Amino acid sequence: MKPNFEGKSPTPDGPFVLDAFDRKILAALSENGRISTLELAEKVGLSPTPCSRRVKRLEETGVIQGYTAKISPAAFGLNICVMVSVRLAKQSPDAVREFLDAIEARPEITECLLVTGNIDYLLKVWVADIDALRHFIRDVLQSVPAVAETSTMVILNMTEAGSISTRIEQRA
Amino acid sequence: MKPNFEGKSPTPDGPFVLDAFDRKILAALSENGRISTLELAEKVGLSPTPCSRRVKRLEETGVIQGYTAKISPAAFGLNICVMVSVRLAKQSPDAVREFLDAIEARPEITECLLVTGNIDYLLKVWVADIDALRHFIRDVLQSVPAVAETSTMVILNMTEAGSISTRIEQRA
DNA sequence: GTTGAAACTTATTAAAC
DNA sequence: GTTTAATAAGTTTCAAC
Numbered sequence: 001m002k003p004n005f006e007g008k009s010p011t012p013d014g015p016f017v018l019d020a021f022d023r024k025i026l027a028a029l030s031e032n033g034r035i036s037t038l039e040l041a042e043k044v045g046l047s048p049t050p051c052s053r054r055v056k057r058l059e060e061t062g063v064i065q066g067y068t069a070k071i072s073p074a075a076f077g078l079n080i081c082v083m084v085s086v087r088l089a090k091q092s093p094d095a096v097r098e099f100l101d102a103i104e105a106r107p108e109i110t111e112c113l114l115v116t117g118n119i120d121y122l123l124k125v126w127v128a129d130i131d132a133l134r135h136f137i138r139d140v141l142q143s144v145p146a147v148a149e150t151s152t153m154v155i156l157n158m159t160e161a162g163s164i165s166t167r168i169e170q171r172a
Numbered sequence: 173m174k175p176n177f178e179g180k181s182p183t184p185d186g187p188f189v190l191d192a193f194d195r196k197i198l199a200a201l202s203e204n205g206r207i208s209t210l211e212l213a214e215k216v217g218l219s220p221t222p223c224s225r226r227v228k229r230l231e232e233t234g235v236i237q238g239y240t241a242k243i244s245p246a247a248f249g250l251n252i253c254v255m256v257s258v259r260l261a262k263q264s265p266d267a268v269r270e271f272l273d274a275i276e277a278r279p280e281i282t283e284c285l286l287v288t289g290n291i292d293y294l295l296k297v298w299v300a301d302i303d304a305l306r307h308f309i310r311d312v313l314q315s316v317p318a319v320a321e322t323s324t325m326v327i328l329n330m331t332e333a334g335s336i337s338t339r340i341e342q343r344a
Numbered sequence: 345g346t347t348g349a350a351a352c353t354t355a356t357t358a359a360a361c
Numbered sequence: 362g363t364t365t366a367a368t369a370a371g372t373t374t375c376a377a378c
Binding site: 355 | 362363364365366367368369370371372373374375376377378
C-alpha cells in the first residue's frame, strides 16, 4: 500500500513528503526499535501525544514495515559470509522454478537477489566454515541442473550503513 | 564479546549452543522485535520469568545486537535498488582510503562489502530514479581516481529471507 | 501543535514451590 | 524450570488549551 499523508504529497504519485519530525522518528526507531514513546518524543523534539500519533501513522501507511531484533550470525556459529553469483543455463520459467525450489529451504541463504547483467542471481550466504561453504556450493547450488555457473566472493568486511532513514537524516 | 553460556558450550571455542527455547525466542524476536514478554513467553512455551531472563541474557551476551524498525525505502521515494561492483586501480592503503572517503557520506549506500575475487567492493545502493543512478555512478563513483571500473546490477527482485534465526528455527 | 490526568497494559522483581 | 503477587514503568485515550 502506498503511504498517503493527507495533503502532504506535493505532486500526485510523487514521493511522499516526510517532514523533519517524521525523518527524526524513523532515524531514532532505526537505531533503537524499542525506544519508549516518551524517550522518542524527547529525542525528536515533540510531545508524546503527536509523536505517538506519527509513529502509528507511519506504521499504518507502511513506511514502518515492522520491527525486528538484530541477531548476530556468529552466535549461531556462522562465521563466514559470502556472496555467490549464479548464472542459469537458461531463464525459462521452468529453469527459474527449479533453481528457486532448490534454494528456497536453505537456511544459510539470507538474501536472494534477481539482478540484471551477466549473472542472474546474487545470494548472500552464511556458513560456519569452509567445509560448509564447499558443501553448499557443490552439493546445493551446482547440483541443480538449471545452474550453469557460480562464482563465490568471500566477504572480508561488511559495513552495514544503518538504514536509509538514518542516513537521510544525517544528510538533512 | 563472545557469548558465554555457563557450561553450555560443548567444546572450547566451539559454536555456542543455543537450545530450542533460545532459538524460538530469537525467531520470534526477528519476526516481531516489539512482541511483549507475555506473548513471547506463550509463543515459545515458557513462563514469562525465565523467558524474560533468557532474552536479557541473549542481549547481554551480544546474540541479540539490538532492535530496529524496518523502514520502506519507497517511502523515501527510493524506488530502485542496485548492486554496484567496484574494482580499484590498486589496493594500496591510500587508494582504499580515497575510495572509502568518497563513499562514506553517501546516504544512498546502505551496504558496503569488501570482497575477494575479481572485484574489490560490492555496494548496495538505493536511488529514486535512473537520473539519480547515473549521477551516483558517474559523479560519485567514477570520479574517484582510485576507482578503476564499476559494474551495475539492477535488482529486479529482492527476497530477504528473514533472519538467520528464523531460518535456523524453521529447519529445526 | 501542547499539557496533564486517568485508565489500562506491560515489565520487573521477589518469594515460594 | 513454574506460579503468584506486588511494585514500577510505559502506553493510550481523553479533555482542555
